[in-house]
Amino acid sequence: MELFSSLTPVFIAIICVLIGIILKSNRKNSKKGKRETKNKSESRPWVDDDLRDSTDLHVEEEDADGDWQGLDENIAHVSFSAEHYSEGEMIKRSKEFYELLSKRRSVRFISDEPVPREVINNVIKAAGTSPSGAHTEPWTFVVVQDPEVKQRIREIIEEEEEINYKKRMGDRWVNDLKRLRYLDYSSYLILILKQVYGMLPNGQRRTPLLNEIMLLPVVILFANVGLVTVTSTPLNCGPRLRVLLQRPKNEKLLLLLPVGYPSKDATVPDLTRKPLDDIMVVM
C-alpha cells in the first residue's frame, strides 16, 4: 500500500498525459468529421452508392452546368426562333442524319493524305458551339501537324501503355502497341483539353464548369466530311502530353483523335449496333 500511495503522483501524471492525448486525437477526428459531414451533406441519404461515379464526384461542375442557374441574371435576352420544318421534312432530316452517323466507325487505318486546314478549322469552330456551364467555354483544341510532335506523342503513349499493360496483361501489350503507329501517319492529331478550373481576375480559382458530356464530339463533324478518327483517352498520359503541348496547368487532356482520310486498306471490326428497342424506353 505504501508503495502504491508513493506512486500516486505518478498515476495522476499518467492520467493527465493520457487525457491530453485523447483530447488531441479527438480534435483531429472532429476535424475529419467536419470534412466527412460536408461531403455527406452533398450526397443525399437515399443516394444509391452503386451509382456514385464521376457524375457525383464533381457535383460543383454539374451544378454549374445546370443551365438554369449558371448564367449572370443581368445578361440581356434576345428573342430566339428556329426553322420550323414540316413533319415530313423533320423525319427526312433526322433519318438522313441517322444514316450519316450509322456509317461512322472508329477507324485506325488513317492515310497521311493531307486534309485541308479550313475543314479542320470549321470542325473545331463547330465543336466550339458546345454548351458549357455559365457559358465558360472551357476547352482548348490542339491541332498537331508537325511530324516530330506526332511521333513524340506516340512515344509518350507507348511508354505509358507499356507500363499499364505490363501491370495488367503481361506481354500482350507488344502486339497492341504495334497498332499505335497510325498516330504518326494520321494527317492531324487533335487533342481536346478541358480547363479544369478557371482563374478569376483576383487570381483565385473558379470551379470547373464543363460537364464533359456536353462537349460536342468531333467524331460526327469529321464523319460529315468523309474523314475518320478513333476517340481515345490515353491512360495516364495527360500531364506529359500537356507539357509537350505547352498547355497551362489548369488544362487537362480529355481526348486524343488522330484524323484523316481512311487508308485504302482500312478495315473495322464486323459489329452491329443494338436495335432501338434495346436502348430506348418510352413512358
Next chain:
Amino acid sequence: MELFSSLTPVFIAIICVLIGIILKSNRKNSKKGKRETKNKSESRPWVDDDLRDSTDLHVEEEDADGDWQGLDENIAHVSFSAEHYSEGEMIKRSKEFYELLSKRRSVRFISDEPVPREVINNVIKAAGTSPSGAHTEPWTFVVVQDPEVKQRIREIIEEEEEINYKKRMGDRWVNDLKRLRYLDYSSYLILILKQVYGMLPNGQRRTPLLNEIMLLPVVILFANVGLVTVTSTPLNCGPRLRVLLQRPKNEKLLLLLPVGYPSKDATVPDLTRKPLDDIMVVM
C-alpha cells in the same frame, strides 16, 4: 496520503480505460491511413495533382475506352471506306454544319406542340451510334411523354434544387425554380442513363466502359430538325429519378433534356462565342 493511496485502484482503473480509448482511436486512424495509401497507389508519381479530375478518377473506364485494346481480338474485320468528297465539297459541308450548330442555343422556352415520335426515334437511333469502349453501348434513353411522370420529375428536381439552393444562396432558389415549369410543358423529357457497370453471365460486375465524353450529344441531332432543348444534370436527383423511371440499379442518370419546338416568345441570353483563335492551337 492515506486518501490518495486508498484512491490508487481508482487511478489504475482510470488509466486502463484511457489507454483502451487511445488504442481504439489509433486503430481507426490506421484504417483511414490504409485507405488513403490505397488511393495514392492508383495515381502515377508524375501525375499533376492539379489535373486530377473525373478523367483520372475512373481510369478503368478510360482504359476500357482505349479503342485500340477494348475489343475481342478474334472478331472478324471487314473493309471500310467513306465518301471521298472533293476539297471544295468538304469545306462546304463543314461550313454548313458549323452554321447549323452555331445557331443552336440552350432554350428554356419550349412549347407543348406535339413532336412526331418518329423524329425522336431517329434522334435516339443516331445517338446510339456513339462509340463506346469494347462496343458495350452502355446507355439507355428514357423518353417521357406522360404528363404525370413529367410533373413528378419536375417535383423531384425542385425538391432537390430547393435543398441545394438553400444551402448555397438562400432565397434565390425561389426565383430560379419558377424557370423549371418548362419541364412540364416540353413535348418530351428525355433522360439519358449510363450503365455504370455491366453484368457478366456469371453475375459478376464488369467494369464500366463508357467514357461519357463519347456519347454523341442529342443537342446537335435536335438542332438539325429545328427542335430545342437545354442540357442539364440535376444535382443529386439521379437515384430518385432512376427509381421513378423503374431503371435497374446499375444505371445512372447522365443528362435530362426537355425537348420540343421553341415557344413563340422564346428568348436566350445575348451571348457570343469565343473566336477560333481563343480555342484552337496549331503545332
